[in-house]
Amino acid sequence: MVIDGMDASAIGSDPTDPVADLLVRTATGDQDAFAELYDRLSPRVFGLILRVLVDRSQSEEVLQEVFLEVWQSASRFAPNKGQGRSWVLTIAHRRAVDRVRSAQSSADRDVRAGFRDLGVPHDGVAEEAELRIEGRKVASAMAELPDAQRETLTLAYYGGYSQSEIAALVGAPLGTVKTRMRDGLSRLRSVMGVMS
Template identity: 80%
Template sequence: MLVDMVIDGIDVPDDGTEAVDHIGELLQRVAGGDQTAFGRLYDLLSPRVFGLILRVLVDRAQSEEVLQEVFLEVWQSAARFAPNRGQGRSWVLTIAHRRAVDRVRSSQAASDRDVRVGFRDLDVAHDGVSEQAELRIEGEKVAAALSGLPDPQREALTLAYYGGYSQSEIAALVGAPLGTIKTRMRDGLSRLRSEMGVTA
């Protein structure tokens, strides 16, 4: 007899068969204008999405704004979700991460403009600005290196480090064996270190 465990809206059969992507199913219904499905999708994913955004932005108010932007984009672009290219949850988290990074860049650009104007009047806080710039540059290097990874490795690392999922949760989400997820993460981290010139 088939026994299913339900983890945050994902059915994970205990017989080794592939997981059912309930988030993907909801996205397909949302693409058809189903408001009830959108409400269910929001209820299931908003805590995870908010957590990811907050990790990137740190600022709670900005994170709340970006959360709304993410779900607006999900509502407007759900038809672009392709079930054959990955899990629904990963698709939404990718949108969230991109939006959060865009907000960081936008905020940094505004801050840089303010700093340039401020330097004309008062030469202060240079060390703090330098540190912020270095962190931003480092973050951009990581994002660029991450985007160069094969899709399975990038998905596993994004879910782990931006989504906060454990390896076993990632295995359930993407419908892959735990050993495969561990290998993807190990190989992905190795490639990231190499790309960024970091020695283990």
Template identity: 80%
Template sequence: MVIDGVEVPEDGAPPVDHVGELIQRVAQGDQGAFARLYDMLSPRAFGLILRVLVDRSQSEEVLQEVFLEVWQSAERFAPNRGQGRSWVLTIAHRRAVDRVRSAQSSADRDVRIGFRDLDVAHDGVAEQVELRIEGEKVTTALATLPEAQREALTLAYYGGYSQSEIAALVGAPLGTIKTRMRDGLSRLRTEMGVTS
């Protein structure tokens, strides 16, 4: 069975990371490998970016930036540190979040200038500030999790993978993935001060 470029053998042997192999070939300047990598992962990466940005045209721009970064930094991929698919999707998620932060920063600057010029209060500012603070809390809380828990939660919530797909992709038993996600969510609640 092959899921997003990771071949999971039926006999219990370790998964084969075809995406990682393509990335290593891209690092050597192999344009054909890059084309195959793009064909294999661009739909998943685009879906992830679109979920973060919502705007289709911005998502298309960010997708281009992601694969440009993959082309330029493929030699930094370390197969011993994770799956190739995870590496590409992490770049996609980071780029999408950077775009949101940039847009938020620009909007905040426009709001500040508008308030200074108009000297009027605006109810939406409090809401924007609360959303921004909440987003920063989630990002900070995620960063405190162990890598295995963070990876499982990121693949589930940002990548849209099921628990069984995550298990196959990272080469861990399904029960282990369920435990990682349960423990990770519990730690996130604690970090964010959620009591219910």
């Protein structure tokens, strides 16, 4: 395929990755390629966002934000560094997590304001201390895991990705991801048991 007088293979497009080809064409301003990219990936991207956000209307908003970012930043996609679908799904996951964090911050502010407005004294010191101690234990245990195990567990439990999605994101075989998760959980249980 030729883009602006250049052979797509000369700029690193992988002929076995049609999404990468569409991203390369989108980077040149090809609206037809972007429309095809949207048609091909939007159901998958929407499913990922919906799984993270749960709220359908917010998920639809984030879907539009994701594809706006893809349109604006397609030139930053490097076909020689990964699969096109993984690149788009990573953007989607990042946007969804940002929305969750934003919503959580807003909810936290509302709760704090609600308690303040109620004037009801709330003694959550012991509860807060226990949560912080437990959080530190988990963070410390996670820090002891090898990077590959920590990455897969973080993507699975904090990101909501399935094992096959993690395999696509990190570029590893599904069996390797399963092994990393199993070994990471085993080691995490062991470390947490010692720390308790």
